[in-house]
Amino acid sequence: MRAAVVRTFGGPEAVELVESELPRPGARQVRIKTAGAALNPVDLGVRAGFFGGAGKQIGLGWDVAGTVDAVGVASAWEVGDEVVALHEGLVKPLGAHAEYVVVGTDAVAKAPATVDAVHAATLPLNALTAVQALDLLELAPGQTLLVTGAAGAVGGFAVQLAARRGVSVTGLAREGDEEFVRSLGAAEFTTTGAAGAFDAVLDTAVLGEAALEWVRDGGTYAGVQPGAHPESVRGVRTTSVAVAADGARLAELAALVDEGVLTLRVAETYPLDAASKAHARLEEGGVRGRLVLVP
Structure with missing residues (x-):
């Protein structure tokens, strides 16, 4: 599995694409096959070392939209479900900028039905x-x-x-x-x-x-x-606010997307292997909407 990480802090060039073992969901967890993962300013801060973690591999990305492809015991989800989730945590070995993401079942919500996964990925965080x-x-x-x-x-x-x-x-x-x-x-x-x-x-x-x-x-x-x-x-x-994963609340927000209350904006998309270019673009400023990585 490919994932975007940093192992040394710095500018966009510090973002690396690494091969990692496919993660397995544990109890009350699900694995999501990523279809879209938004890039946020917090990712720039993590990359620059503002939140610590020196000497570690740190996974990037908090937002994910995609399809459940594996579940642990006591999961409320089924393989094939189209979902969105918040993968919170500033210093974690793997983040949402990866081909597969494992998150707790309570962090997951049904994806909005009226938008594609790329747009849905801009919702959670x-x-x-x-x-x-x-x-x-x-x-x-x-x-x-x-x-x-x-x-x-x-x-x-x-x-x-x-x-x-x-x-x-x-x-x-x-x-x-x-x-x-x-x-x-x-x-x-x-x-x-x-x-x-x-x-x-x-x-x-x-x-x-x-x-x-x-x-x-x-x-x-x-x-x-x-x-x-x-x-x-x-x-x-x-x-x-210290944002917290909340699948029930996220489901309410997804429903508001389908009702036309919330507007989802995508500025540009980038392949996962161009994550460093996406970081450089966000750092330039002037982006209206989110940049979304598509594995």
Whole structure:
């Protein structure tokens, strides 16, 4: 089995394609034959060594879509099921950027029926991050939310999910993204924040203290880098999401794709053996949608 890994930290050239033994699913696990695996910014951080693991082989990739091809005992899935899953973990010997992926049965959900596997592969990490961050904010219908990075992958899902909950969403992004952000359900659009103007901020653009200033006194700030949120000021509750695999929640999100609530965006696809090129492209910036590796 081929898999994309890093064994030394560095730039895109550090990504290696290695041959690995075909993994076998244990109890309450499934093996998925990969049809699509999205590349995310966290993969660049892992590759660069931001999360440690020096001296180890570290597998890349969190998102996978494909077909169940083997199951362990006590699995809720059957061979042939079309699924999506989150393969979480910053330092793991094999990730989702591989021809086959073994994950826990509770991390798996039925794939959306209305999109192909390449598009489905863009759902797990980013949509789960968005919905779990919104849960932390605990907003009621009618309250105001600013989503920074609203045209990005996590931000776009957050806008759609929050608007569906009846929250009044303002999307912050570049001028050229206004039409798109409004199409996601944002009631308002801005390229700059305003001090104390919102009940909450979901800071997917990782602006930190600058975004915190846009929350009203006693409001809430949520970041998307675990533990890296700014300290509380003016009674603002600050927190950050540490995304967790949740097959039941992922199934709800997949259903929202089929209902037309969530929009899946693929910018480009790359063969698995061009993983380093995909890393280089993501590092350049300006990508709208996800880059997806196709074994």
